[in-house]
Amino acid sequence: MTELSQLTLVEAAAALRTGECTSVALTESVLDRASLTEASVHAYLTIDRQGAMAAAEASDRRIAAEKPIGPLDGLPIALKDNMMTKGIETTASSKILSGYIPPYDGTVVKLLREAGAVFVGKTNLDEFAMGSSTENSAYGPTRNPWNLDTVPGGSSGGSAAAVAAGSALAGLGSDTGGSIRQPAALCGLVGMKPTYGLVSRYGLIAFASSLDQIGPLTRSVQDAAILYEAIAGHDPHDATSFPGPAPSGTERLGAGVEGLRVGVVNELSGEGIDDEVLVAFRTTIDRLANAGAEVVDLSLPSTATALSAYYLIAPAECSANLARFDGVRYGLRVDGSTVDEMMSLTRAEGFGSEVIRRILLGTYALSAGYYDAFYGQAQRVRTLIIQEFATAYEQVDVLVSPTAPAPAFELGAKTQDPLSMYMQDICTIPSNLSGHPAMSVPVGLSASGLPIGFQVMAPALGETVMFQVAAAIEALSDDIGRPVLEVVAS
Amino acid sequence: MNWEPVIGIEVHVELETASKMFCGCAVDFEAEPNTNVCPVCLGLPGALPVPNRKAIEWITKIGLAFNCSISERSQFHRKNYFYSDQPKNYQISQFDVPVCHDGWLDVTVAGATSRIRINRAHMEEDTGKSIHVGDSGRIHSATETLLNFNRAGVPLVEIVSEADIRSAAQARAYAQDLRTVVTALGVSDAKLEEGSIRFDANVSIRPVGTEPFGTKVEVKNMNSFRSLERAVDYEIRRQEGVLESGGIVHQETRHWDEGEGVTHSMRSKEGSSDYRYFPEPDLLPIEVTDEWRDEIAATLPEMPAARALRYVALGADGDSASSLAGSEALATLFESAVEAGAPGNVVANWLTGEVTAWSRRESLDVAESALTGKHLRDLAAMVAANSLSSTAAKEVLGYVLAGEGGPAEVATAHDLVQISDSGALEEAVDEVIADNAEQFARLAGGEDKLIGFFVGLVMRVTGGKADPRAVTEILRSRIS
Numbered sequence: 001m002t003e004l005s006q007l008t009l010v011e012a013a014a015a016l017r018t019g020e021c022t023s024v025a026l027t028e029s030v031l032d033r034a035s036l037t038e039a040s041v042h043a044y045l046t047i048d049r050q051g052a053m054a055a056a057e058a059s060d061r062r063i064a065a066e067k068p069i070g071p072l073d074g075l076p077i078a079l080k081d082n083m084m085t086k087g088i089e090t091t092a093s094s095k096i097l098s099g100y101i102p103p104y105d106g107t108v109v110k111l112l113r114e115a116g117a118v119f120v121g122k123t124n125l126d127e128f129a130m131g132s133s134t135e136n137s138a139y140g141p142t143r144n145p146w147n148l149d150t151v152p153g154g155s156s157g158g159s160a161a162a163v164a165a166g167s168a169l170a171g172l173g174s175d176t177g178g179s180i181r182q183p184a185a186l187c188g189l190v191g192m193k194p195t196y197g198l199v200s201r202y203g204l205i206a207f208a209s210s211l212d213q214i215g216p217l218t219r220s221v222q223d224a225a226i227l228y229e230a231i232a233g234h235d236p237h238d239a240t241s242f243p244g245p246a247p248s249g250t251e252r253l254g255a256g257v258e259g260l261r262v263g264v265v266n267e268l269s270g271e272g273i274d275d276e277v278l279v280a281f282r283t284t285i286d287r288l289a290n291a292g293a294e295v296v297d298l299s300l301p302s303t304a305t306a307l308s309a310y311y312l313i314a315p316a317e318c319s320a321n322l323a324r325f326d327g328v329r330y331g332l333r334v335d336g337s338t339v340d341e342m343m344s345l346t347r348a349e350g351f352g353s354e355v356i357r358r359i360l361l362g363t364y365a366l367s368a369g370y371y372d373a374f375y376g377q378a379q380r381v382r383t384l385i386i387q388e389f390a391t392a393y394e395q396v397d398v399l400v401s402p403t404a405p406a407p408a409f410e411l412g413a414k415t416q417d418p419l420s421m422y423m424q425d426i427c428t429i430p431s432n433l434s435g436h437p438a439m440s441v442p443v444g445l446s447a448s449g450l451p452i453g454f455q456v457m458a459p460a461l462g463e464t465v466m467f468q469v470a471a472a473i474e475a476l477s478d479d480i481g482r483p484v485l486e487v488v489a490s
Numbered sequence: 491m492n493w494e495p496v497i498g499i500e501v502h503v504e505l506e507t508a509s510k511m512f513c514g515c516a517v518d519f520e521a522e523p524n525t526n527v528c529p530v531c532l533g534l535p536g537a538l539p540v541p542n543r544k545a546i547e548w549i550t551k552i553g554l555a556f557n558c559s560i561s562e563r564s565q566f567h568r569k570n571y572f573y574s575d576q577p578k579n580y581q582i583s584q585f586d587v588p589v590c591h592d593g594w595l596d597v598t599v600a601g602a603t604s605r606i607r608i609n610r611a612h613m614e615e616d617t618g619k620s621i622h623v624g625d626s627g628r629i630h631s632a633t634e635t636l637l638n639f640n641r642a643g644v645p646l647v648e649i650v651s652e653a654d655i656r657s658a659a660q661a662r663a664y665a666q667d668l669r670t671v672v673t674a675l676g677v678s679d680a681k682l683e684e685g686s687i688r689f690d691a692n693v694s695i696r697p698v699g700t701e702p703f704g705t706k707v708e709v710k711n712m713n714s715f716r717s718l719e720r721a722v723d724y725e726i727r728r729q730e731g732v733l734e735s736g737g738i739v740h741q742e743t744r745h746w747d748e749g750e751g752v753t754h755s756m757r758s759k760e761g762s763s764d765y766r767y768f769p770e771p772d773l774l775p776i777e778v779t780d781e782w783r784d785e786i787a788a789t790l791p792e793m794p795a796a797r798a799l800r801y802v803a804l805g806a807d808g809d810s811a812s813s814l815a816g817s818e819a820l821a822t823l824f825e826s827a828v829e830a831g832a833p834g835n836v837v838a839n840w841l842t843g844e845v846t847a848w849s850r851r852e853s854l855d856v857a858e859s860a861l862t863g864k865h866l867r868d869l870a871a872m873v874a875a876n877s878l879s880s881t882a883a884k885e886v887l888g889y890v891l892a893g894e895g896g897p898a899e900v901a902t903a904h905d906l907v908q909i910s911d912s913g914a915l916e917e918a919v920d921e922v923i924a925d926n927a928e929q930f931a932r933l934a935g936g937e938d939k940l941i942g943f944f945v946g947l948v949m950r951v952t953g954g955k956a957d958p959r960a961v962t963e964i965l966r967s968r969i970s
């Protein structure tokens with residue numbers, strides 16, 4: 001059989017049930033893989049070998065007693081380091097939280113723990129999830145296992161790279177403007193952002209509260225659906241949590257696309273998109289049409305202003321969300337002669353330049369006299385986008401576009417040019433602003449062997465049909481396989 | 491020039507809900523520092539607020555009691571400013587759509603009643619407490635600051651009046667009446683000295699007869715009604731002095747110094763007033779449906795003003811009625827005594843006089859005393875039957891309050907019962923006449939001032955227990 005570390009969640013769960021392998025063996029396999037790949041990939045900030053092995057042993061006992069908890073019992077999973085894990089350092093890749101040990105588990109972490117999942121460790125990200133390349137980490141960048149000279153995307157680049165490299169079977173990321181889907185596209189994975197409110201944000205370090213959602217990064221659509229189902233559901237600790245039951249992810253997998261209406265968003269599928277990406281996108285559209293989907297071209301003019309609106313709303317919210325990192329109660333403290341000076345010095349020392357840039361942007365956007373022109377206007381654009389999407393979903397079941405404008409770029413290529421970095425999220429941001437679910441599915445490789453992603457978007461609570469279409473695309477596409485990574489034992 | 495003060499009052503009331511505004515931590519100020527805390531109220535990374543439904547119910551109650559309209563959907567906002575005892579460095583508050591708006595409270599000063607409009611009452615959370623250690627205990631010279639987050643996140647209601655108040659006395663009356671209502675609602679212990687109710691005053695003055703407002707000054711740090719009145723009064727006079735001498739009043743915050751009896755300018759914070767309010771993305775709008783509002787309205791107790799009117803009808807004078815209506819313990823005693831048949835005027839005077847004085851002297855709540863409505867009824871009956879003088883009645887009341895027993899029992903034990911039995915009194919009077927025949931002859935002969943001499947003698951003989959009026963009557967009957 002395949003190397004254990006390369007199995008999908010579904011394959012690994014089956015192997016556990018039949019006794020072909022144990023959770024301990026699976027866990028050792030990803031840990032061994034990490035010890036080979038980490039020196040070059042640097043997907044993890046913390047690897048919790050002890051905790052992982054203990055969880056794996058407990059899982060094996062349950063499976064031996066034929067009492068596994070569920071489909072994730074015993075499966076090694078990576079967590080983005082902006083999720084609270086009790087007793088395990090959590091930094092959001094920021095110097096300001098260096099050494100911070102949370103006293104509690106976030107809701108999603110708790111749910112997965114209770115589902116028997118094994119946590120391999122905490123993965124790298126752009127500091128406070130602000131970025132699209134995982135280069136903005138105070139602890140050094142992560143590299144793309146498909147080509148170590150390129151970035152894995154971001155901000156959930158660590159989780160994506162871990163899954164691509166085989167140092168976890170699946171991972172969790174968070175998506176504020178595309179931070180799950182874009183790294184999924186760049187690392188050849190399935191990445192999914194649920195409808196806003198379906199997955200609890202309790203215990204996720206907030207970047208932009210009205211946009212953040214946690215979601216899966218996996219090797220298959222079915223894996224993503226299973227992991228999504230495990231973490232979705234109402235949480236009384238999150239007042240924005242959806243009160244009803246979460247839609248099924250797995251129910252219509254394999255049902256095909258016959259008769260489904262697929263809308264191609266013109267504004268997101270032409271200008272600014274790399275030719276190779278467009279070719280792969282068009283090929284996939286043709287395959288969907290051939291499989292019986294009705295393909296419709298649609299215009300969503302407001303998406304053109306989405307990026308600008310996003311870069312006012314997200315920084316505005318982050319300027320308040322990050323105010324709590326002040327050196328008073330936890331994290332880094334740089335002493336000063338007064339409390340105010342201590343706070344200023346701590347924040348200047350603790351935050352990286354991209355974080356400071358966004359805090360300043362947001363502070364400005366909310367300032368007296370500017371609020372209406374900036375934040376107020378951005379909210380109006382947001383309302384417009386929601387309305388346009390709602391109208392579009394009266395005509396189609398799903399909307400589609402490329403996920404990222406281009407395959408993975410080289411490290412350092414965009415670090416001096418924030419605007420070109422921000423363009424990475426041009427196709428993914430609209431779904432965050434509208435609160436709708438969206439996911440990325442790998443549909444091919446570029447000439448240079450880098451993965452290309454295809455985005456499926458659905459109306460609010462439209463997860464079931466979104467997974468249905470994504471599974472069909474996966475089935476219709478050529479398998480891109482796994483990255484060939486030259487590794488040296490560290 | 492004659493100046494007219496224009497005053498608005500902002501009140502902060504801490505709600506005494508079981509748990510905090512956005513987390514499950516207990517509201518308990520007695521607890522050891524930093525024991526009633528959790529990720530939410532400490533502002534730990536990843537924590538999220540969940541609103542306390544009871545607090546929303548209670549602010550609605552407050553709004554209804556002050557005749558406010560209740561917003562069907564109101565919005566939480568973040569108010570951004572850095573302060574070390576504010577865990578998130580923003581306060582969850584309300585901005586453009588508060589829960590309650592457009593109400594009023596009628597205030598009476600020296601017989602004149604004015605309607606003070608209430609602009610809004612909104613929901614927010616309290617901060618932690620800073621304790622500055624070293625030197626004077628003031629922030630400037632502190633060597634260390636200790637933080638206690640037990641108070642952080644306690645539900646806080648801010649009630650903002652319109653600038654309808656025109657004197658320091660009216661400001662005080664407004665504050666007192668407002669506190670009385672809040673206490674009657676049972677939503678806060680509203681103790682000024684402990685800061686569970688806090689008053690800030692916005693004071694400006696303008697030439698009498700003119701419309702435009704003068705520059706307003708915010709006065710803070712008043713921890714009693716008296717200091718509120720003094721501070722407002724001082725600030726009015728200070729502004730008059732500034733303007734009369736050709737100066738200008740600066741818009742600023744001033745700190746009331748109780749000891750010196752003056753207000754001091756507080757150092758203005760840099761970039762102070764831009765709080766960068768924006769809608770709180772972690773919370774949905776607060777919904778108070780008409781049905782819920784009506785349910786809450788049905789639980790409103792009788793308001794103190796209405797209760798005071800009823801007490802006047804029961805015989806209490808106006809001032810006593812207001813005092814009784816403003817205290818749950820006194821009101822309960824008053825009602826049960828009157829119910830049992832005691833005259834309202836007598837009981838009202840005792841309750842607002844001796845009983846209130848006792849409570850203050852002993853630092854005990856009246857509700858903690860042994861006094862009952864039935865005691866008050868019995869006491870009043872004894873006075874009416876002349877078996878107790880009104881002076882003795884007050885003494886008896888003191889013993890009853892102290893728990894020595896019922897009025898009859900206590901009066902006997904302390905030998906305070908008057909001799910009102912006419913047989914015994916006549917015997918005593920006749921005995922005194924017999925012993926002082928010469929003086930009696932002069933009295934009978936028209937030397938009326940001697941009546942006091944005889945009454946005094948009878949009192950001495952009876953050990954002070956005779957009713958002087960009854961003695962006088964008997965003496966007169968002996969003369970004629």
Ligand SMILES: [Zn+2]
Binds near residue numbers: 510515527528529532
């Ligand atoms: Zn708490």
